[in-house]
Amino acid sequence: MTGDPTYDLVLGAGLLLALVTAVSSLFVTTPYGRFASSRLGPTVPQRVGWMMMEAPALLVFPWVYLHGPRAYEPVPLFFAALWGLHYANRALFFPLTMRLRKGARMGLLVPGSGWLVVPMHAWLFATWYGRLGTHLTPAWWSDPRFLVGVPTYLVGLGLLLHSEAVLRGLRSAREVDDGDGSYKIPHGGGFAWVSSPHYLGELIAWAGIGIAAWNPGALFILTISMANLVPRAVRTHRWYHEHFPDYPAGRRALVPFVF
Numbered sequence: 001m002t003g004d005p006t007y008d009l010v011l012g013a014g015l016l017l018a019l020v021t022a023v024s025s026l027f028v029t030t031p032y033g034r035f036a037s038s039r040l041g042p043t044v045p046q047r048v049g050w051m052m053m054e055a056p057a058l059l060v061f062p063w064v065y066l067h068g069p070r071a072y073e074p075v076p077l078f079f080a081a082l083w084g085l086h087y088a089n090r091a092l093f094f095p096l097t098m099r100l101r102k103g104a105r106m107g108l109l110v111p112g113s114g115w116l117v118v119p120m121h122a123w124l125f126a127t128w129y130g131r132l133g134t135h136l137t138p139a140w141w142s143d144p145r146f147l148v149g150v151p152t153y154l155v156g157l158g159l160l161l162h163s164e165a166v167l168r169g170l171r172s173a174r175e176v177d178d179g180d181g182s183y184k185i186p187h188g189g190g191f192a193w194v195s196s197p198h199y200l201g202e203l204i205a206w207a208g209i210g211i212a213a214w215n216p217g218a219l220f221i222l223t224i225s226m227a228n229l230v231p232r233a234v235r236t237h238r239w240y241h242e243h244f245p246d247y248p249a250g251r252r253a254l255v256p257f258v259f
């Protein structure tokens with residue numbers, strides 16, 4: 001694929017893992033949030049589980065990237081900063097600010113499987129930006145792939161962050177203190193169109209970064225995210241309809257007007 005045997009091996013293993021995840025997601029719903037279950041093994045507090053799952057991103061990426069020969073060149077630095085922005089949200093801001101139901105727990109299976117995916121993802125991206133992406137010279141600032149991919153990434157990230165903020169706002173800090181962790185119908189922004197706009201934003205963001213850095217590692221994170229998030233979006237949509245008789249009829253699960 002890229003000519004670097006180690007990179008190609010990790011990427012190939014990652015794509016195989018995405019395929020296995022796609023098949024298993026048809027049968028098993030990842031046990032956290034509204035689908036939490038203790039039937040799939042031991043559980044941990046949900047906030048701790050999220051931070052455990054994403055922590056390798058904050059360790060592996062900087063370590064591998066900073067050991068690359070291109071680590072201090074401007075274009076790789078720009079992409080490393082986008083990585084930092086994404087994971088500052090996912091590994092720190094998101095889990096620290098979640099308004100959780102009292103005693104919310106997550107199956108240990110979730111951070112356990114994350115420890116396969118997250119370090120692989122971090123290694124693939126850091127290796128591409130810091131070492132293998134030899135095309136990421138200053139001429140890349142004006143490459144059409146950069147000019148299309150970066151705005152696509154930012155649109156996806158904006159949709160993701162806004163949708164997560166809408167969900168956070170559904171439970172006030174006071175309700176959470178009082179032990180009221182009920183679910184409500186979200187409105188506004190991407191929720192006007194679909195039930196899981198944060199998932200859609202995530203997929204758009206990874207597609208955008210793949211184009212922007214012409215980064216084969218993005219194929220891995222995009223396919224494994226689709227394997228996780230497409231079935232979960234469909235189940236979440238069904239769950240809303242089962243629990244809220246007045247759920248907006250025109251809203252789709254993940255892709256406006258499609259499904």
Ligand SMILES: NC(=O)c1ccc[n+]([C@@H]2O[C@H](COP(=O)([O-])OP(=O)(O)OC[C@H]3O[C@@H](n4cnc5c(N)ncnc54)[C@H](OP(=O)(O)O)[C@@H]3O)[C@@H](O)[C@H]2O)c1
Pocket residue numbers: 032033034046098099100101104160164167168170171181182183184185186198199202224225226228229
């Ligand atoms: N790349 C990947 O493979 C991957 C996989 C999973 C997640 N993610 C990303 O991680 C982020 C979080 O995902 P998630 O699956 O945890 O999202 P989620 O199930 O929608 O939950 C996000 C937060 O919002 C709360 N929430 C959701 N719906 C609510 C409602 N109707 N009323 C009140 N609160 C509500 C949840 O509370 P509860 O916890 O109490 O339900 C949780 O704190 C997303 O942006 C997603 O894209 C990525």
